[in-house]
């Protein structure tokens with residue numbers, strides 16, 4: 001079995017503004033194996049990297065992504081709101097909501113994996129899977145891409161468009177016979193909330209090779225999941241998880 005990988009959640013959102021080019025750069029600098037990000041679709045059909053359905057929480061703008069054009073969204077800062085990072089720098093206010101294309105271009109020089117989470121469980125962004133598929137074909141083909149979603153139909157559409165695509169179902173509650181979903185729906189992995197895993201670590205033990213766990217930030221839970229050899233830990237603090245990993249090797 002290969003060793004547990006570390007993905008930066010929304011970049012490195014414990015220390016830098018989430019889902020920004022700055023945050024992705026910083027996560028790469030810390031040495032992550034991969035990045036996790038979230039996508040929505042604008043009024044004019046552009047794929048943007050942002051967690052919520054609206055601009056309100058993470059930018060100085062307001063409104064639904066689906067009701068705004070990319071140009072309108074680009075007016076706002078995605079780096080000026082202090083939520084949970086542990087430091088703040090005034091220069092961060094220059095950060096904008098990135099497009100998926102911009103992130104794929106940023107990643108070009110780096111050999112890291114990318115987990116694209118399709119935020120498709122609230123609004124029906126008609127055609128979003130086709131747009132993402134085209135962008136990845138044009139700009140991201142050289143790296144491992146993992147498509148995930150709480151909304152199962154979205155990842156199944158991706159698989160139809162790209163039969164070799166790696167798809168993963170996101171779950172925040174336990175479901176019986178998960179291995180049958182993996183097999184029956186040809187899912188490549190499950191992305192499980194840490195509570196689901198830690199509530200009964202034995203229940204999932206045969207699946208850990210195909211399980212990525214989010215969002216793992218506490219020292220004890222990081223160590224426990226490293227012991228369990230889950231496929232990947234998705235964390236807001238990649239540097240810390242990478243440090244715990246390196247300690248084990250020393």
Ligand code: G3P
Pocket residue numbers: 009036038051117148170191214215234
């Ligand atoms: O992909 C793992 C995790 O990001 C799912 O939850 O709400 O942080 O996007 P959320």
Ligand code: MG
Pocket residue numbers: 036037038117
């Ligand atoms: Mg996410």
